[in-house]
Amino acid sequence: MLGGRAIKPVLDVTDLRTVFHTQDGTVHAVNGISFYLEEGELLSVVGESGSGKSVTMMSLLKLLPIPPAEIVAGTVEFDGNDLLKLEPEALRQVRGGDIGFIFQDPMTSLNPVFKVGFQIMEPLKEHLGLSEKEARKRAVELLELVGIPSASDRLDDYPHQFSGGMRQRVMIAIALACDPKILIADEPTTALDVTIQAQIIELVKKLRQKLGMAIVWITHDLGVAAGISDRIMVMYAGFVVEHAKVKDLYKRPLHPYTRALLATLPTDDEEGEDRLKSISGLPPALHEYPNSCPFAPRCEHAFDRCQKENPLLMEMGDGHQVACWWDVEKGAPR
Amino acid sequence: MLNYTLRRLLFAIPTLLVISFIIFVILDLAPGDPTGQLPLTIPAEVRAKIRESLGVGEPIHIAYFKWVRGFFVYEPLYWLDQIGITIGDPSERARIISYATRGPVFDLILERIPQTLWVVGLSYVFGILIALPIGVISAYKQYSWFDQLGTFISMVGFSVPTFFTGLLMIVIFSVQLGWFPSVYDTTLDVNSWDTFILQVKQMVMPVAVLALYNASQISRFMRASMLDNLTQDYVRTARAKGMSEKVVVLTHVLRNSLIPVVTVIALGVPTIFSGAIITEQIFRVNGLGQLLIIGIQGSDFPLVQTLTFIFAILIVLFNLIADVIYGILDPRIRYD
Numbered sequence: 001m002l003g004g005r006a007i008k009p010v011l012d013v014t015d016l017r018t019v020f021h022t023q024d025g026t027v028h029a030v031n032g033i034s035f036y037l038e039e040g041e042l043l044s045v046v047g048e049s050g051s052g053k054s055v056t057m058m059s060l061l062k063l064l065p066i067p068p069a070e071i072v073a074g075t076v077e078f079d080g081n082d083l084l085k086l087e088p089e090a091l092r093q094v095r096g097g098d099i100g101f102i103f104q105d106p107m108t109s110l111n112p113v114f115k116v117g118f119q120i121m122e123p124l125k126e127h128l129g130l131s132e133k134e135a136r137k138r139a140v141e142l143l144e145l146v147g148i149p150s151a152s153d154r155l156d157d158y159p160h161q162f163s164g165g166m167r168q169r170v171m172i173a174i175a176l177a178c179d180p181k182i183l184i185a186d187e188p189t190t191a192l193d194v195t196i197q198a199q200i201i202e203l204v205k206k207l208r209q210k211l212g213m214a215i216v217w218i219t220h221d222l223g224v225a226a227g228i229s230d231r232i233m234v235m236y237a238g239f240v241v242e243h244a245k246v247k248d249l250y251k252r253p254l255h256p257y258t259r260a261l262l263a264t265l266p267t268d269d270e271e272g273e274d275r276l277k278s279i280s281g282l283p284p285a286l287h288e289y290p291n292s293c294p295f296a297p298r299c300e301h302a303f304d305r306c307q308k309e310n311p312l313l314m315e316m317g318d319g320h321q322v323a324c325w326w327d328v329e330k331g332a333p334r
Numbered sequence: 335m336l337n338y339t340l341r342r343l344l345f346a347i348p349t350l351l352v353i354s355f356i357i358f359v360i361l362d363l364a365p366g367d368p369t370g371q372l373p374l375t376i377p378a379e380v381r382a383k384i385r386e387s388l389g390v391g392e393p394i395h396i397a398y399f400k401w402v403r404g405f406f407v408y409e410p411l412y413w414l415d416q417i418g419i420t421i422g423d424p425s426e427r428a429r430i431i432s433y434a435t436r437g438p439v440f441d442l443i444l445e446r447i448p449q450t451l452w453v454v455g456l457s458y459v460f461g462i463l464i465a466l467p468i469g470v471i472s473a474y475k476q477y478s479w480f481d482q483l484g485t486f487i488s489m490v491g492f493s494v495p496t497f498f499t500g501l502l503m504i505v506i507f508s509v510q511l512g513w514f515p516s517v518y519d520t521t522l523d524v525n526s527w528d529t530f531i532l533q534v535k536q537m538v539m540p541v542a543v544l545a546l547y548n549a550s551q552i553s554r555f556m557r558a559s560m561l562d563n564l565t566q567d568y569v570r571t572a573r574a575k576g577m578s579e580k581v582v583v584l585t586h587v588l589r590n591s592l593i594p595v596v597t598v599i600a601l602g603v604p605t606i607f608s609g610a611i612i613t614e615q616i617f618r619v620n621g622l623g624q625l626l627i628i629g630i631q632g633s634d635f636p637l638v639q640t641l642t643f644i645f646a647i648l649i650v651l652f653n654l655i656a657d658v659i660y661g662i663l664d665p666r667i668r669y670d
Binding site: 100101110113127160 | 572573
């Protein structure tokens, strides 16, 4: 797919398609997404709510409710296997073992009736076959790793005895329990207040240096993504619309949607002159596979070709890809 | 938790006293007459004497005081006496006496408890044992044929009254097939294998009728509670950790789902003791429910008052037990 890749990626996703069968018909949530993840790198996936970011990542490990969801096409190559073709038992070993997950809302992601220690020790016993005693020792190490004070005492506490930020640290500890090769973080800071958000981001940066796993960071905050990512993938309506190294993307955003997202970021150089900018309209729920550019109704550059043909990703040099018929740099159609 | 329980028990005392007084006043307002069922040939003055000897027509505060003293002082002392601890002079104690049988009310109740516990209690246990797995599977396989069938049977079991299912079963299994007796024989003495089989046979139909009814209710609760929890975020977390479906459903989801269901089950226990009045009538099980009916028909106020009050105690007690169990099962609840 992409030129100039030296190392074999840890994760290679090709043409992933996921639909939801609802009462109002089929909704196309993920429409042929391809991406890769190299060892130790951090890929941010950016887009509005409903752009298919989470569904894409959940599809990798079949964590969606199937039915109504259905993964209709694609391959997910990991460790020499196609995860989508694995037997349920083998897939279970990958979940929580080789690939860890952190979710958006730490207030509801932990089971309220079990002690935190039990919940951390579960994957340790399941995947690594540790005994009760060994698992407990490792759980203490994990809690210390994610910066929870007096870790060994806190194992016997219940989730409600932790604050939101501390619970998210517990979630991270669970995700990292079995030394995963990949960590998928699904908007892990969205439900937290800003100072705690910054702490969690710092923690993930530190853990990444220390443990060296690859990370997929789902967010709708381009500001956060700028600070931590190696590469950024911008999604809209289940399509990747732009994909670039982090510097390229911010220096030279090529897709009108990316530019609009960047324009919504608050700036501090002009003194409160402008109100916060927004993109008018909502992302569509696609009831059929589109024949036009799904962003066209909200796009300021849309012209007749956008209504007839859905642009696919085009290579713009040095791994920078964009799916748009309009060349923003020349101000003319491609 | 202990503190909370003790506090609740202390609060229960005034509550129960008020309840007992309300029951007493309502029964006093009732137009019944304990001599009403005696032959019409008995002259009026004899009737008046009978009433006087029963203690009917005393001013309400005196009658109430006598009953409270009987229930809370004399009866406990009598039973202590029976196990060998004598306090005071036993001959001066007036126990609560039934108008109809002239015997102590508590002796009547004790005679009836075994039948009720066996038939109604067992049906409750069976109902729970059937309902929990049905509820779990129905929720996990929502809209499957199993769930549809379970929903249909629950709706039937819940909406068709027990007197109808009872009679239907008698018609089919006693009259047509002759498998089970239609009348429950309390005098049956279980002392051999054959009599044991007979006992089981006569229990099958009343237990089945009530178990169907109980299971219908509880399985719906269980299903709803499981469905609530199956879509929770922590279930996704458990799956993302790579736990097997068995662990996800039977450990993570079930443990959370049982909390409200256990409460419902605990709150339902007092209804066992009040007996399934109608079912006991149909199968001629002479349990507590039937005793209450006879008491009401014969205007046997001491009996009705005492039975109703015992039910009230059980309801208050099991409300407390339900709350305590809730606190034990859900670590987020702290009572202190």
